[in-house]
Amino acid sequence: MYRLPLGEWIDSGIDFLTLRFSAVTRGFSEIIDTMISLLINVLEFFPPWLLILIIGVIAWRIISIKGSILSMLGLGLIWNFGLWDPTVSTFALVITSTVIAVIVGLPLGIIAALNNKFYKLITPVLDFMQTMPAFVYLIPAIPFFGLGKVAAVFATVIFSIPPSIRFTALGIRQLPEELMEASDSFGATKMQKLINVQLPLAAPTIMGGINQTIMLALSMVVIAAMIGAGGLGGVVWRAIQRLRMGMGFEAGIAIVIIAMIFDRITQNIIKKNKG
């Protein structure tokens, strides 16, 4: 019986792309690599206690005094586990991936909000991207960027970008029609309407999307340890290979603590935006 050679097509397609765009991917690779190393260097420049204090102050300003104390205790625990360096590395990967995902996702979301055809085109693509098992994205990352942090960022961006696009598009589309008419009736251009009315009003929803992107990025960065992302995911990965239950559990707790701090900070930015 005939078997559809989809896998072969994809293989040769990716081969073609890696050969053809090697210059592009190498350039991209270098930029990302510099970004990550710079970020890690900056974060490691501070002694852990100072960084914990800085994050504590940020959490106090944005969440609450209680949130601040809990954040500092959690980070202190990580330091105590001796997991500070992998945590900083994970932190840097998440931030880099999120920044790229937002820089690419926000404009795409705006286009999807304003253009019906593009919205109809991109919706199934986003659905596809979100239901595809996360591991699958790791494979094409390797031929493009080789093993390492850049490949991890690439896979993470692909995996975590859908909420940024989707929430931006929905946030703008769901604004009350009468407000859009009000803006139009005074002769606002599309750009004026976007900057002064649509984006500020949709900001809470867009921030919700960014929050989701950060959470997805964090989970993907851990998985990406399989292709050499290192960081906390790397610790977990090693623990799996050596069946070191305790080590895996400690790294797991560190990931949860980071996730909670990221989540609470972004959630509270959303709340403050609404109020």
Added chain:
Amino acid sequence: MSNIKIEVKNLYKIFGHRSEEALRLLKQGIPNEEILDKTGCGVGVADASFKVYEGEVLVVMGLSGSGKSTLLRCINRLIRPTAGKVFVKNEDITEVSREKLLSMRRNIFGMVFQRFALFPHKTVLENAGYGLSVKRETKEKQRKSAQDALELVGLKGWENSYQSQLSGGMQQRVGLARALAINPEILLMDEAFGALDPLIRTEMQDELLELQAKMKKTILFITHDLDEALKMGDRVILMKDGRIVQIGTPEEILTSPENTYVRRFIENVDFTKVLSASDVMVKPKEVGFIKDGPVTLLHKMRMEGKSGIFIVDEEHKLKGYVTAEKAGELAKKHEKDISLIIEKYDKQKVTLDVQVRNLFKVIVDNRYPIAVIDDNNVLKGVIVKGSIIAGLAESGEFDV
């Protein structure tokens, strides 16, 4: 009322993909429902033609779904008509370039929305200045014009508040200020007071009329409330199923409704608010003159079957009222000069334009009939209790 500000010619708006086919069917006289079945298209506005003159308040009135809001949005092209022309200051807005359209919206139109449509992330002042910020006026000019407009609608001191801190009535004042701040020639008001509760609504209507007396804008006012239409409108357009059923002054619509649809509407109108003293008064058949003697007056009263009579001078200016009782006493004493027994009639007279609902109190407080006079104190008519009832019955308020 000579300059035409807006002229709408054979305007059609059909919603749906197969609008051209629907338009053809519509022009053949196929009913709206059938068009919806056949083409899946909804008829918004069908063959609307009318003019709006400079400085008038033209009210478009109809039930929900009658196409009145669609019609309004065709005027500033928030909705693009399927066919027909809309001339605004002799410029066909259906044809102009997008640039020209934006400039027209920025300079000619001020629009007020049913649910206010204020920007919740902006302060009252920023909301009021929105039109000017779109025009890229200087910050100073924006603030000044916005502040002036807010003062005009009575919101001075609220500049830094947000929408969530204001009551419904105040929110709509901001909406009105936002429209007025760009000093538009034409105000488009889409059921502007429809979301307000009745007391506030009446207040806003009165204030808008007061403002309009000073501003003399051209106003196109949409409402589903006939009372409001009759109160606000210099002329009223009645719409049904996208078509204009009747255009006329409130008087014309009330007194000669063009078809049963209009008549139905009018049946629910509170006529005491619409009719004035001149509509319910009767002509005084017999009046007494200053020079008449008491016997003459008694004779005139007997002819009329009344127990009193109005006294006027040669120019028919009202002098007072004489009762049969007093005239009889005077006749017994063989006196001729009736000026001794004339009762001054200050409280019992009203001018022609007083609303009927305000007559009830006057009539209850007085034993004598009410005199209706014009601005020169000339006696124009008489109102007794019976004539109000009769006046209302004639207009269809009561089934008699």
